[in-house]
Amino acid sequence: MPSDATPDPYTDPLGFGQRMQILRTRRGMSRPVAAGLLGMSPSWVKQLERGEIGMPKLPMVLRIAELLRVRDLSDLTGDQTPAVDLFIGPGHSRLPEVRTAVNALTLGGDRQAPSAAHLAARLTRAWTARHEAPNHREVIGELLPGLIRDAQLAVRQADTAADRRAAQAVLSEVYSLSQFFIAYQPDSALLWRVAERGMVAAQESEDPHAIGVAAWLAAQAHRDSGPAHFDAADAMTREALAYLEPMLPDADDRTAAVTGALQHEAGYTAARRGEKGTAWGWWDKAQATAGRLPTAYYHPVTSFSQxxxxxxxxxxxxxxxxxxxxxxxxxxxxxxxxxxxxxxxxxxxxxxxxxxxxxxxxxxxxxxxxxxxxxxxxxxxxxxxxxxxxxxxxxxxxxxxxxxxxxxxxxxxxxx
Missing domain, CATH: 1.25.40 (Serine Threonine Protein Phosphatase 5, Tetratricopeptide repeat)
Structure with a gap:
């Protein structure tokens, strides 16, 4: 290559500091802010990003990864370490069965679907089992395939508009339970498919509680996708609250609870942005909503309660x-x-x-x-x-x- 040729910036792989700078900039975080959150000086961050000092030891690498919400550690370290996904756990042994049930075309043949009331009772038992079990993914992973198939069939076989809305509300909550099982497993496409189906079923049900739960879970899915999706999480939360908060004076406990859960979610996202006043302001609103609930009440989906x-x-x-x-x-x-x-x-x-x-x-x-x-x-x-x-x-x-x-x-x- 001629000595006066323009150097190819991609000849050498990106170093740790360059990757850190790109990820920090993408998040919209300044060096001083990053330094403060890491407990280091801005000059240290500058030296690190410029490659003037080498990659720090593992504890600091992990702190940087958490700060920048790096999901795969190799995105930050390059080829210096094997791929390690920090925010995704292992695949559960029952994940394939749940995936098959979600993806199946449930036509039913001659099989009669259970009633919406029967399915709702099964769901109540499933939520109770989840809360009581230390191996909760195993427990609900065993129950979900049958619940998914039966709830889909109930919607398909509904005879009246009212029956169909009731079945859609149950189906939406079955998808909500599914999201608790699928979350943090290595199939993000399945998680989003279930979240979207849950939202569609909730809207078809016209049930405020079902809509609130679906929005609560969708907002979490957006937020956990990283800072670039915080606006989507906020939009989902605020739109759901605009729909639910006017109902609060006459709302039943479960609808009030999901409203409070959404208020906390708004505060959670604000805290992730570093917006202290906004975060605690939303917490105060959620606290007020919790105060109107019975002392012993505990919402089975969101856990919202006093x-x-x-x-x-x-x-x-x-x-x-x-x-x-x-x-x-x-x-x-x-x-x-x-x-x-x-x-x-x-x-x-x-x-x-x-x-x-x-x-x-x-x-x-x-x-x-x-x-x-x-x-x-x-x-x-x-x-x-x-x-x-x-x-x-x-x-x-x-x-x-x-x-x-x-x-x-x-x-x-x-x-x-």
Whole structure:
């Protein structure tokens, strides 16, 4: 090549710092903001992105990956590490059966569909089983294929418009249950297919509760797709709230609960953006909505209740990267009142994130152990838990390394 030729910028693969800068810029985050959230100086971030210092050790790499919402670690590190998806768990053994049921063309033949009332009763039992089981994905994964086929058939065989709307409401909730099973598994296309079908069925049902639940789950799917989709999450949440909030004065408990859950979702997304005032403002609205519910009420889909608001406060503080505040909220929250094992495990993970942010890694690991005890299938599929455990396997403290290694084995992180 002639010496005066224009250098090919792609001759050498992108380094860690270049990848970090691209991902940070794509998120719209300045160097000073990134530095502050990482606990480092802006000059350190600048040197790292310019390649003046090498790729940091694993704990800092994982912090950067979480900050930039990198789903596959190799997107950040390039060819320096194997592909590791931080926010997607393993595929459950029952995923193929659920996928087949979702994708099937349910015509039914001569088989008579169950009534909407019968299906609703089965759904109630399925939600109860999910909340009570430590292996909740196994439990609902076994129930879902039959529920999906029967609910689809009920819609197809409905004789009247009223029967069809009732069947569509049940079908929408079956798809909601399906999303809890499919989430964080390696089939994002299936998750989106189910989310979209659930929304269509909810709209066809004309049931405010079904519409609210479908919107709540769709907003989460958008938000978890990364910062580029936060606007879509906000649009979904706000449109659903504009529809539901005028109904609040006369709403039944379940419709009020899904309205409160959507108010919290708006605050959650604001916290992910770093909008402190907006995030806590939405939490206050959700708290007020929770206050109108009976003390013992617990919404089976969203877990919204008076009992969950302390856990929601921890999540808001953690997403705002406020270590001290998140620990204060964790100490103040009353976990004894959360009746769902998977939701309790999720809260324990959020508490662990709070302690990790506050520089208490030993307490974070102990809290993750409690999450594993409550519901192993929750922590195994949670990217934040996986990140903390992987980070602590590199700890300079032998006891922490050993504790993290045991957890890593429980979570399947050491599997080939």
């Amino acid at each position: 009992a969950i608001m302390g856990a929601h406060a921890v999540t808001i503080a953690v997403e705002l990267r406020a270590g001290g505040e998140s620990v204060r909220q964790a100490v103040a929250s009353d976990t004894a009142t959360i009746p769902s094992r998977p939701r309790l495990a999720r809260h324990r993970i959020e508490e662990a994130r709070a302690y990790q942010l506050d520089g208490q890694p030993e307490t974070a690991l102990a809290t993750l152990e409690r999450a594993h005890k409550a519901a192993p299938e929750t922590i195994r599929y949670n990217g934040y838990a996986r990140r903390i455990v992987l980070e602590e396997t590199e700890s300079r403290v032998p006891a922490r390394r050993q504790r993290a290694a045991v957890l890593a084995e429980h979570l399947g992180l050491l599997a080939a």
